[in-house]
Amino acid sequence: MPLPINHSFSTITPYLQTHIDSTSLSAFKECPRKYQLNIILGYVPWEESVHLTWGLLIHSAREHYYHLKSRKFNHDEALIEVIWTLLKKTWYNGRPWFSNHSRKNRWTLIRTAVDYLDRFGENDPLQTVILSNGKPAVELSFRYDTGYKSKTGEPFISCGHFDRISTLQGEYWIDDFKSTQHPLDSTFFDHFTPDQQMSNYATAGKITFQKPVRGIIVDGCRVAVTFSEFERRPIPRSDFQLSQWHSDLGYYLQRLEDCALTFGPNPWPQNDKACNLYGGCPYRKVCSEPSLSAQEFTLQKLYKRRIWDPTIARGDI
Amino acid sequence: MIESNSQLPLSDALSEAQPESIQELLSRDPEGYQKQNIERVIQLIRENRERLASANAAGKRVTHQKVKELPAPTETAEDLGF
Numbered sequence: 001m002p003l004p005i006n007h008s009f010s011t012i013t014p015y016l017q018t019h020i021d022s023t024s025l026s027a028f029k030e031c032p033r034k035y036q037l038n039i040i041l042g043y044v045p046w047e048e049s050v051h052l053t054w055g056l057l058i059h060s061a062r063e064h065y066y067h068l069k070s071r072k073f074n075h076d077e078a079l080i081e082v083i084w085t086l087l088k089k090t091w092y093n094g095r096p097w098f099s100n101h102s103r104k105n106r107w108t109l110i111r112t113a114v115d116y117l118d119r120f121g122e123n124d125p126l127q128t129v130i131l132s133n134g135k136p137a138v139e140l141s142f143r144y145d146t147g148y149k150s151k152t153g154e155p156f157i158s159c160g161h162f163d164r165i166s167t168l169q170g171e172y173w174i175d176d177f178k179s180t181q182h183p184l185d186s187t188f189f190d191h192f193t194p195d196q197q198m199s200n201y202a203t204a205g206k207i208t209f210q211k212p213v214r215g216i217i218v219d220g221c222r223v224a225v226t227f228s229e230f231e232r233r234p235i236p237r238s239d240f241q242l243s244q245w246h247s248d249l250g251y252y253l254q255r256l257e258d259c260a261l262t263f264g265p266n267p268w269p270q271n272d273k274a275c276n277l278y279g280g281c282p283y284r285k286v287c288s289e290p291s292l293s294a295q296e297f298t299l300q301k302l303y304k305r306r307i308w309d310p311t312i313a314r315g316d317i
Numbered sequence: 318m319i320e321s322n323s324q325l326p327l328s329d330a331l332s333e334a335q336p337e338s339i340q341e342l343l344s345r346d347p348e349g350y351q352k353q354n355i356e357r358v359i360q361l362i363r364e365n366r367e368r369l370a371s372a373n374a375a376g377k378r379v380t381h382q383k384v385k386e387l388p389a390p391t392e393t394a395e396d397l398g399f
Contacts, residue, residue, distance in 0.1 A: 080355045087347035087355075096343060107343065114362040227369055 004042050004307045008159070012152045015040055016260035019143065020253070021159045021310035022197040029196070029252060030277070032259050032268035037283050043303040045282050053097075054104040055179060058221075059163065061086050061113045062177060063138045065121060066128050066164065070136040075122035079114065086113055103181055103223050112179075112228040116221060119230055126166035126175055126217065137165035141313035142208045148250050151261075156253050159310035160200055171214040173234075174205050177221065184220040184231035192218060192235045199245040202237040267292065 003009075008019035017024055017039065028035040037043045061082050068078035090097040090106045099105040120126075129137040143159045150156065164175040176198075182188055192198045198216055205213030216235040221228060259268050275281050285302060289295045339361045342354055 076359075079359060080352060083359060084347060084350065084355045087343070087350070087358075091347055094346070107339075110343070110358065111362050111365070114359055115366055118363065118366075227366075 003040065004305065006042075006307050006309050007311045008309050009040075010150065010152070010154055010260075012154060013150060013257070013260055015264050016150060016154075016257055018150065018154050019157045019159050019311045020146075020256075022200050023308065024310065025200075025249075025252060026196050028256055028259075031271035031274045031281065032255075032263075033270040033287060034274070034281060034283055036259075036263075036268040037286065037299070039308050041299075042305045042307050043283075043299055044306055046302065046304050050099045050101045050104045054099070054109055057086060057089060057109055058112060058116075058179065059139075059177060060089070061109075062116070062163070065117055066136040066138045069121075070128065070130055070134070075117075079117055079121070082117065083110060083113060086110060102225050108223050108225070108228065112221060112223055115228045116219075116230060120219065120232070124166075126164075126168050126173060129165045129167060129172070138163065140165060142204045143311070144204055144207045146246070146249060146253070148253050150257055158200060158204065158249075160197075160204060162201065162204075165209065165213075166217075168214075168217075172205075172209065172211050173214055174201050174216045175219065176201065176216060177219045179221040179223050181223060184222050184229065188220055189218065189231075189233050189235070192216075193237075194241070194245070195235075196245075198235050199237060199242060202235075203242055203246065206242070267295075 003014075008017050008021075008024075010016040010018045015036075024035070024039045027038050064085060065078050065082045068081055069075075073081070086109060090109065097106045131137055140162045141159070142162060143157050146156045146158050148156045162174050163177055166173055166175050178192075180188055198218075201216055202213075205216070215237065218233060218235050220231045220233070222230070263269070270287055272287075275284055275287070281287075286295050286298050289298055337354070337357055339358065342358050342361075345354075
């Protein structure tokens with residue numbers, strides 16, 4: 001199967017990703033075979049996850065709002081624009097988006113956007129940083145050298161996107177939006193420590209931003225059928241935790257290169273203890289086939305291809 | 318009751334005077350919206366939120382009621398045109 005062109009991969013060692021984001025590394029940590037199918041070969045189920053669609057739309061609404069606010073729209077004017085845009089984005093081929101999901105649908109999306117922005121839009125103690133080009137620091141792409149190199153001397157680069165950089169009482173924070181169906185209690189916020197994405201953000205905040213970043217704040221959003229509620233909490237990271245995470249990163253990057261060199265285009269190892277995590281791996285049907293040719297057939301039949309390239313920048317950097 | 322007559326435009330003054338429901342609004346193509354339609358959507362969502370907050374403050378466990386029992390403009394996804 002030919003590989004799609006993807007600039008996050010080595011030009012020297014085939015199948016080795018040298019520009020890594022949290023999605024890629026998390027997939028590899030979870031299961032090398034899942035990583036191979038999802039990131040290297042780019043296979044995704046035909047039907048996009050409703051949670052992914054909903055998440056992208058609510059993030060886009062938040063980003064849109066901050067852009068409008070930076071252009072001096074007042075709260076109500078900005079909210080009207082944001083909601084109108086959301087309604088248009090969720091109208092396809094003469095009908096509204098039908099998600100077939102009780103909590104993640106068009107109505108909960110619109111309602112959550114209004115409720116969230118009414119709560120944290122107008123009187124937000126976190127003030128969005130305005131960049132030197134006059135634009136708000138939202139959906140900002142970052143990349144930094146991890147300090148690790150491949151066997152051929154190529155640097156491993158960590159990539160990602162900050163939802164927003166803001167200030168609170170003179171200090172800089174990275175602000176991330178997370179939705180859940182569960183209560184916004186300590187159990188929910190404890191999920192972010194330890195957490196690959198948050199540690200990467202915290203490290204990137206220290207390295208890539210010109211001002212010292214105090215830490216990460218998560219805006220938790222609980223989406224229920226009849227209501228949405230919100231809770232904001234800091235996600236702490238000590239220097240020790242970040243050092244440990246960075247040390248572990250080196251281990252996983254070495255495993256990544258080992259897999260690329262050892263297995264290349266052949267099936268990468270499965271972690272069969274992860275098949276049932278997170279509601280079930282989307283590639284179970286592939287891995288449960290009795291032969292490699294049957295796996296190929298299933299991939300062609302039930303999956304489409306896209307390119308996951310973390311080097312593609314978002315926002316204004 | 319208005320009888321159908323393809324030759325004449327129909328008018329129902331009573332229904333035209335009623336404010337639009339969220340279901341009606343969300344089942345329409347947003348390209349054809351006026352600004353007041355969006356303002357109405359936002360207003361209805363805010364009213365819904367205030368009703369839920371009032372009910373919760375009064376000690377009713379609204380969040381655990383069946384959707385059909387709520388005063389909120391949500392019934393089922395199908396009712397909302399999703």
